[in-house]
Structure formats: structure tokens, C-alpha cells
Amino acid sequence: MAMYRTAIVGGRRGVHHARCYTGIENMKVIAICEIDEERLKEAVEELNVPGYTDYVEMLEKEKPDIVHAVTEPTVPRHIWVEPAAEAGVKALVIEKPLALRPSEAEALAAAHEKTGLKIIVNHQRRYLPFAEKLLEFFADDSLGDIHFIRACTEGDITDMDTHLMDVVLFALKDIPFTHVWGAVEGAEIYDVPHRQCPEDLMAIYTFENGARVFFESARTAFGTIDFPGSNPRCNLDFWGTKGRMWWRENGSWGYQFDGMAQHFVEKTHFGEDDKFGQRAFTEAIAAWLDDENQPHRNRLEYAMLGFDLIMAAYRSALIGERIAWPPKLSDEEWVELKNRVTGT
Structure with a gap:
């Protein structure tokens, strides 16, 4: 070794x-x-x-x-x-x-x-315990094909929504999307205004397999209000052809599949889960270096796809239309959108 x-x-x-x-x-x-x-x-x-x-x-x-x-x-x-x-x-x-x-x-x-x-x-949520279970469900086909995801988070678009998008892609096995309709509002002016991103982002994505994703990243996200006791940083619901699974960063995670009389549920605590996830993330670096057949789950290509998804929503918001892949956003368009939301 x-x-x-x-x-x-x-x-x-x-x-x-x-x-x-x-x-x-x-x-x-x-x-x-x-x-x-x-x-x-x-x-x-x-x-x-x-x-x-x-x-x-x-x-x-x-x-x-x-x-x-x-x-x-x-x-x-x-x-x-x-x-x-x-x-x-x-x-x-x-x-x-x-x-x-x-x-x-x-x-x-x-x-x-x-x-x-x-x-x-460093999107370490792919190595949290709930993600390990999701891989098990993929392996035994107990969830079926995911056809709808509801994903919402509170915080900076340059912070938590990148994590949220990465989990969405993980659940959809990192396939490209076909269309997006996005909207943005406000300018991020809190602790780090130099990031110059919109304050609120909402988008509906359609993926190659027909799955749809309702995605919301906002300073106060609508999709987080109905989850009492949950940390609003990451909330996800996955609907598959054979059942449903959910994960709340500090609340609960669980699932109910066809044939189950009751749903399974366990409490989550991100502070504890993250210790497990970040360590597994770190160990996986060495595993990839040891063996090319054990690639890391957070390779750059997946994060690039997530970045493109967010930039696609920006471009849709800028031009006011539903747009298709490829979602090329130029720096000039990025600046135009930034100026619009900041009022400059």
C-alpha cells in the first residue's frame, strides 16, 4: 500500500x-x-x-x-x-x-x-451515509428509475446550491440535461458581496432520461418551510418508479418502496454525517490513486456538469426563455445578469 x-x-x-x-x-x-x-x-x-x-x-x-x-x-x-x-x-x-x-x-x-x-x-455529500444507501437502491433496483426530484437549499448560490446540484446529479447518475427554465432575483449582498451572484435562483430542469428537477436556492427558500426541525441547507426528495426516498441535512432521511406497509425513517445530524463523509471522501482519493478502476465520485467532470446546470439557469433567466443544451453562457452575459440583479 x-x-x-x-x-x-x-x-x-x-x-x-x-x-x-x-x-x-x-x-x-x-x-x-x-x-x-x-x-x-x-x-x-x-x-x-x-x-x-x-x-x-x-x-x-x-x-x-x-x-x-x-x-x-x-x-x-x-x-x-x-x-x-x-x-x-x-x-x-x-x-x-x-x-x-x-x-x-x-x-x-x-x-x-x-x-x-x-x-x-470537495462535494463530499456523495460520501454521506444516505448516498451509500442510494447506491444500494440503485444496485438492487428497489427505488426504480428516478423521474422527479425536488431540491431546495438556503444560502449563497456559490456555496450550498453547488452541493445541492451535485447530489441531484449523483441521484440521476450524472446524465446531461436537455432543457432548463430559470429565474433569478436580487443580489447576494451579505457576508461576501464580492461574489456578485443572484440572491435567489429557481429552475426546472429536464434530463436525458425524462426526469424533471425542481431546483431552488435562495436566502429564504420556499421549499424548506414545510420541513420542521430540518436544516434548510439541503433538502431533497427523490421520486422513483418503485417508491420514494428523501434526505434532510439536519432532520431525517428515509424511504418507502412498493410493498412496504410503512416508511423507514431515521434522524440525521450533519455534524456527525459529515465526519463520516469527509473521511470517506479523503480515503477515496488514495483508492483512486491506487487503482484506476476505483475512480473518485467527485471527479472534476461531474462538478463541471453541475456548474453548467447553474450557468444554464442564469442564461435562461437572462433571456427569459426555456433553453436547451448546450447552455453556453458567456462572460459578457454573466456580467449583464450581474449588473441587472445588482442594479449597476
């Missing part, structure tokens, strides 16, 4: 991700990079590893196998790729969202194609 050495970029949220390496036999954190000196000092003290303020210097001196970059959305993700590949890094993990505007996603895709580096996006 190979030992994989990981360097962390980002001394705030990055430390949380570094903790998930503790106790994994064939993976360890060996360095951290952070430009804020105070955060760097705290991270070095907690992790007991060398600290750097320069990314390239860290790569040259430490020669990690894995880089885990956990930075703000305003830092373009593509800047980590080529230096990592040149330094012999085998896998790069980037934080969501993978981009804020189309040109950033295009630059990331180009860097990925140029280097061939394995890139993973």
Missing part, C-alpha cells in the same frame, strides 16, 4: 479538511500554505507541519502527492493546477464552487486537459 503525502492550501477551512486525514493509514498531511501569517501560525501549531506562504516553494520543497486547496471562491481554481502537475502532484482537490464565472471554469478545464492531473471537487 502506497503512502500518500498531502499538502494543504488554506489555513482556515483547510485545517478542518486536514483533520480528516488523522488515522488514515496510508495518508498524512505534511505541509500547509497560507498567506495570512496569523492563520498560518495557528495552523502550523495545530497540525505540527511546516508552514509556507508561497505555494510553489511548498511544492518544490515538500513534493506532495496530493494537494488539497481550500480557498475562497474569489481565488480562481485553475492557478493551482499547472504548478502542482509540474511538481509531480498526483491528485488535486479543490474547494467548491469550481468557478464564479464561465471563463474561470474554461481556464480550469483547459488546465486539466493540458496536465492530465486528477482533479476532485
Whole structure:
């Protein structure tokens, strides 16, 4: 079993991700990079590893196998790729969202194609316990084919709706969509107004297999009000041809299939589920490096599809029409929509 050495970029949220390496036999954190000196000092003290303020210097001196970059959305993700590949890094993990505007996603895709580096996006919900059960239901066909999904979340579009969209794609086995009708309202002006995204997004998607998705991401989402006690960050209902399954991030998850007299239900606690999910996500990086036949569930190609889905809803909202694949949104259109919602 190979030992994989990981360097962390980002001394705030990055430390949380570094903790998930503790106790994994064939993976360890060996360095951290952070430009804020105070955060760097705290991270070095907690992790007991060398600290750097320069990314390239860290790569040259430490020669990690894995880089885990956990930075703000305003830092373009593509800047980590080529230096990592040149330094012999085998896998790069980037934080969501993978981009804020189309040109950033295009630059990331180009860097990925140029280097061939394995890139993973930190949408760890594909490794939560409910996701494992969903895979079991796919394997034994107990849920049948999913034909409708109701998905809603509260929070920043650049934050929680990327997670929500990723779970939608996971449940639909990452197939492309055919049409979308989207609407946006307001401008995100809370803690990080520089993200410059709409405050509310609502869309109806149709996928290649005929499935439809009602998708809502908003500061106060309508679809979350009727789930008492649930954390509104991620709420999903999956209707299949043989039954129904649901998941609330802090509430409950459960299912009822044909022939079941009563539904199965269990409480959920994201704080506990995430410990399991983030660790499984981390272990899966090494598994992919060990064996090409065990690809990571959060490969860049899936996150790119999710990004395209969100950008497609933006474009539909901009032109006021239902649009079909491919949903190409230009940077100029992105700026036009941003200016419209911000009133500039």
C-alpha cells in the first residue's frame, strides 16, 4: 500500500479538511500554505507541519502527492493546477464552487486537459451515509428509475446550491440535461458581496432520461418551510418508479418502496454525517490513486456538469426563455445578469 503525502492550501477551512486525514493509514498531511501569517501560525501549531506562504516553494520543497486547496471562491481554481502537475502532484482537490464565472471554469478545464492531473471537487455529500444507501437502491433496483426530484437549499448560490446540484446529479447518475427554465432575483449582498451572484435562483430542469428537477436556492427558500426541525441547507426528495426516498441535512432521511406497509425513517445530524463523509471522501482519493478502476465520485467532470446546470439557469433567466443544451453562457452575459440583479 502506497503512502500518500498531502499538502494543504488554506489555513482556515483547510485545517478542518486536514483533520480528516488523522488515522488514515496510508495518508498524512505534511505541509500547509497560507498567506495570512496569523492563520498560518495557528495552523502550523495545530497540525505540527511546516508552514509556507508561497505555494510553489511548498511544492518544490515538500513534493506532495496530493494537494488539497481550500480557498475562497474569489481565488480562481485553475492557478493551482499547472504548478502542482509540474511538481509531480498526483491528485488535486479543490474547494467548491469550481468557478464564479464561465471563463474561470474554461481556464480550469483547459488546465486539466493540458496536465492530465486528477482533479476532485470537495462535494463530499456523495460520501454521506444516505448516498451509500442510494447506491444500494440503485444496485438492487428497489427505488426504480428516478423521474422527479425536488431540491431546495438556503444560502449563497456559490456555496450550498453547488452541493445541492451535485447530489441531484449523483441521484440521476450524472446524465446531461436537455432543457432548463430559470429565474433569478436580487443580489447576494451579505457576508461576501464580492461574489456578485443572484440572491435567489429557481429552475426546472429536464434530463436525458425524462426526469424533471425542481431546483431552488435562495436566502429564504420556499421549499424548506414545510420541513420542521430540518436544516434548510439541503433538502431533497427523490421520486422513483418503485417508491420514494428523501434526505434532510439536519432532520431525517428515509424511504418507502412498493410493498412496504410503512416508511423507514431515521434522524440525521450533519455534524456527525459529515465526519463520516469527509473521511470517506479523503480515503477515496488514495483508492483512486491506487487503482484506476476505483475512480473518485467527485471527479472534476461531474462538478463541471453541475456548474453548467447553474450557468444554464442564469442564461435562461437572462433571456427569459426555456433553453436547451448546450447552455453556453458567456462572460459578457454573466456580467449583464450581474449588473441587472445588482442594479449597476
